[in-house]
Amino acid sequence: MAATLVITDAQINALVAYFVWPFARIFGLFLTEPVFSSRAIPRRFKAGFALAITVLIAPMLPPLPAVPLVSAAGVAILVQQLLIGAMIGFVLRIAITAVEMAGMLSGMQMGLGFAMFFDPAQSAQVPALGRVISVFVTLLFLAFGGPQIVLSVLVDSFSVLPVGSPFPWRSLEALALWGRHLFSWGLWLSLPVIAALLVTNLAIGVMTRAAPQFNIFAFGFPLTLMIGFVMLYLSLPLLLPAIETLYGESFAFARALWLPPKP
Template identity: 40%
Template sequence: MLELSDAQIGGWVGSFLLPLFRIAALLMTMPIFGTKLVPVRVRLYLSLAICLVLLPTLPAMPQVDALNVQTLVLIAQEVLIGVMLGFVLQLFFHAFVIAGQIVSMQMGLGFASMVDPTNGISVPVIGQFFTMLVTLLFLAMNGHLVVFEVLAESFVTLPVGGGFLTNQYWDIATKLGWVFGAALILVLPAITALLVINLAFGVMTRASPQFNIFTIGFPLTVVLGLVIIWIGLADILAQYEVFAREALLFLREMAQAR
């Protein structure tokens, strides 16, 4: 009969399960891997695989008691670190989602919604288009590899069992409101152009009230809005690089990585 001592169980919990909670929390909350498109079982297997790969390179883990309240506190701390790292990436992706929703409302496509499979809610079609676009750009530019690199470095800069709720940590967390500014910057040219178009229709209606401008105004606004978005896609890569660099720098600063 196999007998395990408390020291052996505590060593296994400290060396494998505690890092696994941080990795799994990140994969459960980050975009792409943490969406409903990826089954929970697949995310769990991926967390186990990443943990096994990182295990030989991780620093020494604390010896813990598997049935101690202190162990539960350490588990909660690891889950919180992983969730906060994933939350930064969610803000970065939602900047493009909000940008698409703002344009949809401005061009009259707010009623044209479709089910977002990643979040399980209905969003405007332009917002869903921007979501797919930023997902492909993130994977094509190896953004997921940078995230995994920061995750591996976080075990050195934020060791298991060490304090992480420092003033610098919360100062960085309060700066994450840049997502709304990023969304406005992305769609500001399109909003300005659509505003000029609506003002032109208003002038035409004022000049000739008998002319039913709403008959051609709505479809023309939609068509011109799509043309404006198509023209604006020429500069989307440069804007994506700026916001992705800023988001990944936020991620490194939160993990206190180099």
């Protein structure tokens, strides 16, 4: 008589939860991380890549909680995993947005605030100069091995904060405070252009005051535009170590986001 294979509902629930909860954290990262969240990447590829990563790392994860997936506690764990992944990606999103803000500030000071470009990734009009700098730093992110580091941070988070652990609410406060770098980094990266154009505008103001017949619109706009591009060209060699520092701090913060505070 052949043996009968019996699979209970509890076993099916445990098997599904074995993949669903890690998949939720990985997919949450893909929703906010600058490269994986790009609309140029098809959604089916994102879902398939997230599923492949889940299958690879699931055997290495700590034991999962014995909680039914279709229950209030199971849904709460699912939302928690989605939030954790989204927070990790949001750290890198702030870094990229800070560089885009630097390009926006530089373009406005140069007189290119009217030069807008439709960004399909954001479905909105963005300054053309900010979009160019954003593409530049995204390529640097790929050159630095950013996606690999982000995935390693995500995998390490399962060891620091296993599935089912109490959510560290202090991480939300730390992430909110981290958002202030959006303005400080944006101003810091655009400071050379802003400082040079400030001196240029002061010189134009003095010339206009000394010679009222001086046509500021015929001479001032081309001058500020030229000086702005010259300063961008001169600051490009200094932009590489600055972006490297920015990414390094972002990766370090993403790793330390789930660690307990030091006494």
